Each structure stands twice: as structure tokens, then as C-alpha cells.
Amino acid sequence: MTSDHAHGHGHGHGHGPDGHAHAHGVSADADRRWLGIALGLITAFMAVEVVVGVIAGSLALLSDAAHMLTDAAAIVLALIAMRLAARPAAGGFTYGLKRAEILSAQVNGLTLLLLGAWLAVEAVERLISPPEVRGGLMLVTALVGIVVNMAAAACIAKANRTSLNIEGAYQHILTDLFAFIGTAVAALVIVLTGFQRADAIATLVVVALMVKAAYGLLRDSGRIFLEAAPVGMDPEALGDRLVAQPEIVEVHDLHVWQITSGQAALSAHVLVEADGDCHSVRRHLERVLRDGYGITHTTLQVDHVGEDTEAGDLLRISASPLGSAEHCDDAHGPVYRPGPTDR
Structure with a gap:
């Protein structure tokens, strides 16, 4: 069982939703x-x-x-x-x-x-x-x-x-x-x-x-x-992009908000393939978020698919098209999966 909790907290000047840093030449x-x-x-x-x-x-x-x-x-x-x-x-x-x-x-x-x-x-x-x-x-x-x-x-x-x-x-x-x-x-x-x-x-x-x-x-x-996503950033498009990355089976509990002006933050629960490398996936996602969206303050929980499920879930896991059960009893927001989603 492998669980990776990554906390990339960027407390310097933040970046805008377009992926470019704001001009902070003024102290x-x-x-x-x-x-x-x-x-x-x-x-x-x-x-x-x-x-x-x-x-x-x-x-x-x-x-x-x-x-x-x-x-x-x-x-x-x-x-x-x-x-x-x-x-x-x-x-x-x-x-x-x-x-x-x-x-x-x-x-x-x-x-x-x-x-x-x-x-x-x-x-x-x-x-x-x-x-x-x-x-x-x-x-x-x-x-x-x-x-x-x-x-x-x-x-x-x-x-x-x-x-x-x-x-x-x-x-x-x-x-x-x-x-x-x-x-x-x-x-x-x-x-x-x-x-x-x-x-x-x-x-x-x-x-x-x-x-x-x-x-x-x-x-x-x-x-x-109200913890809304930064102006110009589409959380659904962001979720679709994250779940399209290699080895990722599902992304849920995706939240993106602003701490203050120009400082966006993101958290998400990511499920990877059973034989996937959680650490490698997490580092790759951090690069995608940093380079594509300018988000440097991230908290990603990355688990292997099927982990922490009850024995009673095994039948549902085998019957699921993705081979996975819902990982959280009460997921907050849409669940993102490769291909057609349930949103």
C-alpha cells in the first residue's frame, strides 16, 4: 500500500491562471x-x-x-x-x-x-x-x-x-x-x-x-x-487535463481557489494504476500545474487504485469498467476519469 501526500507550498508571489507570473518587480x-x-x-x-x-x-x-x-x-x-x-x-x-x-x-x-x-x-x-x-x-x-x-x-x-x-x-x-x-x-x-x-x-x-x-x-x-476558482481558470478543463496524464485512473476532490490576489492553491485526490509510481505521477502533476497554470501551492494525495477499499467492494471493483470503486464515500465535486466521465 502506497500513499503519497505531497505538499508543494509556494509562499512567494503567486501566478495568474494563464500560467504566467505577475510582474512583481516592485517591492x-x-x-x-x-x-x-x-x-x-x-x-x-x-x-x-x-x-x-x-x-x-x-x-x-x-x-x-x-x-x-x-x-x-x-x-x-x-x-x-x-x-x-x-x-x-x-x-x-x-x-x-x-x-x-x-x-x-x-x-x-x-x-x-x-x-x-x-x-x-x-x-x-x-x-x-x-x-x-x-x-x-x-x-x-x-x-x-x-x-x-x-x-x-x-x-x-x-x-x-x-x-x-x-x-x-x-x-x-x-x-x-x-x-x-x-x-x-x-x-x-x-x-x-x-x-x-x-x-x-x-x-x-x-x-x-x-x-x-x-x-x-x-x-x-x-x-x-467564497473560494471560487481564479478568474479565467476552468476547473473542469483542469480536471480533464490532469486525468489525461499517464498512469492516472481517476481524479476527484479537486479544489482550486485563491489564498489572496495572485496566489492560487490546489488540492486533489489522485488514483493511479495498481502498478503505477505514485511519486513520479505526483511530481509530473506538479510540473503540469506549475508550467500550465502557474499553480505552485499544491496538495496532492496520490494512491494506487483499489487501496483502502473494503472487502465488500471487491465485487464492484471487478465489475467496474475501470476496475475501481469510488475511493471516497462523499466525493466533493465531479469525478474525473479518462474518456467519457460521469459529470
Whole structure:
């Protein structure tokens, strides 16, 4: 009886489902430095914008300032999450705190949605009853805001955006940049035509962009929390490819998920021919998963077909087209076999 439990745990930077490593030329320290610079720019301008927004009576400016506050919070949260994720695994946290970054991305998505809802209500009220807005002051502030947000976005773009955590902070900054562009256009319309409702209309456009960014963050972070397969990876196609390898009779309990952004993991129970080499098969499968899918964190249980079966199963084994009984009483998911499958 031969049973091989292989644990190829890759705790370095992970790979994407296309089998290619993400670009990780940027170190964690560099990521934190770029995020820190962006945080300084955002915080300084936000204080100025609140004052100007109140003087100008512009909801678009005040909404931009409120959004910049969430930008700052998003960056602070991203920095904290990076610190937590860098801690080694210990105690009950066998993966460490890597998913702190995914939790940060989800919080960023939620704050975008909540802020968008509040701004939408305020904008509708201003459409119904538009207040007087000082377009000239609003225009100058918005133009400066565009420059500040472009600088902040450029800083975060230099960090590792394959991290959903950093991507969450980046989406905050990017939607804020769009908000300032919309505010500048609205201010120009007010200066040239006196159409005061342009302020509220610009706010509603920004709300739509915020909802779109929030949906993407919540969808991607939700997939990771729900242990879904990485985007672009088809578990059934993966199972078919594994079972097509030499000496393999069956693959079941196949699970593939993401620990955090860019770090996919896989586990499976593999049955090989009675005279097959479990160790050789396991090493071959690890190469297939690494080279074809970029999965380096694998746990493969490899057994000979017919092992650990009860005596009562022998009749079913001999009668089975494959000469094997179900190896697990309660297999999780499809069972993959060469040729036509029972899926």
C-alpha cells in the first residue's frame, strides 16, 4: 500500500491562471512608499477643497472632498492590510493574514457604494432645487484637483496593482480623478451659461463611476472569500487535463481557489494504476500545474487504485469498467476519469 501526500507550498508571489507570473518587480517597501506619497497629496488637497467647497457652495466640490476622505481612508487601510498580510503564519492562522488585503478591498468597495448612494440623494435634491454656485472658484479648484489626483494615481500605479488591495485604493483615486474632471466641466458650464444644475448632473455621473468601481471590487473580493476558482481558470478543463496524464485512473476532490490576489492553491485526490509510481505521477502533476497554470501551492494525495477499499467492494471493483470503486464515500465535486466521465 502506497500513499503519497505531497505538499508543494509556494509562499512567494503567486501566478495568474494563464500560467504566467505577475510582474512583481516592485517591492513591498516601494509599494508602501508610493502609497504614502499619494496619501500625503490627497490629505493636503482635501483640507483645502473643503474650505473652498463651502465658500463656493458647490456640492460637486464637497462631494469630491468627501470622496477624497474615503481615498485617504482606503490608502491607510491598504497600508495596514499590507502590514498584516506580511506577517508569517502562526497559531490558528495557518495561511497567515494574507486575506487582510482582500478584506481591505471589500471594505473599499462598500465605502464606494455607500458614498455613491449619499451623493446620489444629495444630487437629486439639488436637481429639484438648485442652489447658487460660484462657478469660477469651483473651476479653479477642480483643475487643481485634477492635477493632484493625476499625481496620486500615478504614484499608486507604480505600486503592485495585481494586489486587489492596492487596486481598491487605485480605484478610489481613479474615480476621484473622473469626479474632478466632471466638476471642472460643470463649473465651465455654470460660468458660461449660468446653468446651476450642471453641478448636480456632474455629481450623478461620478456616482455611476463609483458604483461601477465598487461592483468590480466586491465581485473580485467576494469570489476569493467564497473560494471560487481564479478568474479565467476552468476547473473542469483542469480536471480533464490532469486525468489525461499517464498512469492516472481517476481524479476527484479537486479544489482550486485563491489564498489572496495572485496566489492560487490546489488540492486533489489522485488514483493511479495498481502498478503505477505514485511519486513520479505526483511530481509530473506538479510540473503540469506549475508550467500550465502557474499553480505552485499544491496538495496532492496520490494512491494506487483499489487501496483502502473494503472487502465488500471487491465485487464492484471487478465489475467496474475501470476496475475501481469510488475511493471516497462523499466525493466533493465531479469525478474525473479518462474518456467519457460521469459529470
